[in-house]
Amino acid sequence: MRAARALGRRIAVRTALVILGVLGLSAAGAFALYGWVFENYPDAVASPQAWRPQSVDYVALASAAVVALIGATVAGLQLARRLVMPLASLSGAARAIADGDLSARALAGDRSFSETADLVDDFNLMAARLETLAADMTTWNASIAHELRTPVTIVKGRLQAAADGVLPLDREMILTLLKPVDALGRLIEDLRVVSLADSGRLQLRLxxxxxxxxxxxxxxxxxxxxxxxxxxxxxxxxxxxxxxxxxxxxxxxxxxxxxxxxxxxxxxxxxxxxxxxxxxxxxxxxxxxxxxxxxxxxxxxxxxxxxxxxxxxxxxxxxxxxxxxxxxxxxxxxxxxxxxxxxxxxxxxxxxxxxxxxxxxxxxxxxxxxxxxxxxxxx
The missing domain is CATH 3.30.565.10 (Histidine kinase-like ATPase, C-terminal domain)
Structure with missing residues (x-):
């Protein structure tokens, strides 16, 4: 938020400087115009002495400048708030996601600027997909571990029983052990196919x-x-x-x-x-x-x-x-x-x-x- 406030101040200052520049150019342009008229068409207007600014004119000009500066500052701050708040929220959400909080989302504010609002919406969509992907990966890991553990446990238990002499390691035992091994092989191959397909690398021999x-x-x-x-x-x-x-x-x-x-x-x-x-x-x-x-x-x-x-x-x-x-x-x-x-x-x-x-x-x-x-x- 510190960076957001600094950006807001910079926008307000630059807006005020623009207003002052416009006022200065307007005054200089007016004096240049009056000087040209006085020189080329002296009979068209009153004498130059009558056009010379008086103290009241300077006071009015200074007052107008102050009012313009206040208005420019207020308008600049409002503009900065509407522009900076979504960007600051976006920056904070990005840092939170980088730190591991995939549930973080950015706020679009009052959506005065459609471009920043669209940017925030796209970011939130990306964050939601990342969160879903991470949750699916966790589910995949747990499910794969469970599915691999089941046939391995069966084979281990049978072999341990055969090693202890509880069950004979005969042809019937070997055929029994082949079933979970086959299931394990199919599971591994199915996982390989799905992973290759998701990455676009599943190759076929047509x-x-x-x-x-x-x-x-x-x-x-x-x-x-x-x-x-x-x-x-x-x-x-x-x-x-x-x-x-x-x-x-x-x-x-x-x-x-x-x-x-x-x-x-x-x-x-x-x-x-x-x-x-x-x-x-x-x-x-x-x-x-x-x-x-x-x-x-x-x-x-x-x-x-x-x-x-x-x-x-x-x-x-x-x-x-x-x-x-x-x-x-x-x-x-x-x-x-x-x-x-x-x-x-x-x-x-x-x-x-x-x-x-x-x-x-x-x-x-x-x-x-x-x-x-x-x-x-x-x-």
């Missing part, structure tokens, strides 16, 4: 891929296990070729199925693949109960979904969206025909070939990728 074959690989990985847990999956996957990163697409579908096994009620699951000349859509639909309306807007936001008693962070769904958007597509949450959750991955058909021949007769290496610009999402 090649012609038969999505049906990729989904068959997913079925071989999780189909039997999901059915054993009460989630029999029906696969409707006609042969469809698009240019995409097949590994990333598999990762996204695995994340959707894992999300069903974590949060949906046991029941039939439908995995479908549909396509036309513009889009290929992979959909995973469960048997319910679906999500409350309040959660549907944040379903693809990391650590905003799935924090209930069934575990999970929503990180897998965030990775699904990141993968879809990296392909130039999108991910959407819908209500399925059985009132369950239906999540769709929409991929733009940069190249898409539908065929009715067997996979063995298909030579994907001979397919040439052709860009398809100007594409818009169907949603």
């Amino acid at each position: 090649t012609p891929q038969d999505l049906a074959q990729r989904l068959d690989d997913v079925r071989a990985l999780v189909g039997a296990e999901a059915e054993a847990e009460g989630y029999p999956i029906t696969w409707t996957t006609p042969a469809t070729v698009v240019v995409c990163d097949g590994d990333r697409i598999q990762q996204a579908v695995l994340a959707l199925i894992d999300n069903v096994r974590r949060h949906a009620d046991p029941g039939p699951v439908l995995v479908s693949l549909t396509a036309d000349e513009r889009f290929a859509v992979i959909a995973v639909e469960d048997s319910g109960p679906g999500l409350p309306d309040a959660m549907t807007q944040s379903v693809f936001t990391a650590f905003k979904h799935g924090s209930g008693e069934n575990g999970g962070t929503g990180l897998g769904l965030a990775a699904v969206r990141a993968i879809a958007e990296a392909h130039g597509g999108s991910a959407h949450y819908l209500t399925g025909a059985r009132l369950g959750s239906r999540i769709e991955i929409c991929l733009p058909a940069v190249l898409q070939v539908r065929f009715q021949i067997t996979h063995a007769a298909m030579d994907l290496s001979k397919i040439e990728a052709v860009p398809n610009p100007g594409m818009t999402t169907p949603y």
Whole structure:
């Protein structure tokens, strides 16, 4: 505030000096004009002796100067207050944020000057986003620590029991230990995908891929296990070729199925693949109960979904969206025909070939990728 008061005084002094300068120039200009008239048109006006200033004229001139100075000082201080107060508030809020108080905000004052008011509003918007980012980072750190701790604790406990001779370290034990290790690997990869996508550095290996074959690989990985847990999956996957990163697409579908096994009620699951000349859509639909309306807007936001008693962070769904958007597509949450959750991955058909021949007769290496610009999402 000391700097603000000093700036206000400087504005007031300079305003007063301007007023004095204007008065001085006016007086000098008047005398110069009168002198020119007296010299060139002596008969047009009274004698110069009659125009000579008297003491009363000097008093009136001095009084006018004093009144002008007072008015200029008051106007300058008012101008300084309206201009300086938002800037001083902005400076104080910036220092507070630099010291770690992300809740600090600047005041725009009476908004007499729209430029300074807009500056304060933009600063407050930036501060709000910084505060949200810091809060999200804290949540991320806590959630990641929790998710990493769970499989590590399971593995450590089993290995400790095996080391103490309580449990045998046989094939069944090793298979049991592989499950939390696999979960840990998927969590790390999902976190990596989301982080790379947020920084704009998620790279894809785009090649012609038969999505049906990729989904068959997913079925071989999780189909039997999901059915054993009460989630029999029906696969409707006609042969469809698009240019995409097949590994990333598999990762996204695995994340959707894992999300069903974590949060949906046991029941039939439908995995479908549909396509036309513009889009290929992979959909995973469960048997319910679906999500409350309040959660549907944040379903693809990391650590905003799935924090209930069934575990999970929503990180897998965030990775699904990141993968879809990296392909130039999108991910959407819908209500399925059985009132369950239906999540769709929409991929733009940069190249898409539908065929009715067997996979063995298909030579994907001979397919040439052709860009398809100007594409818009169907949603």
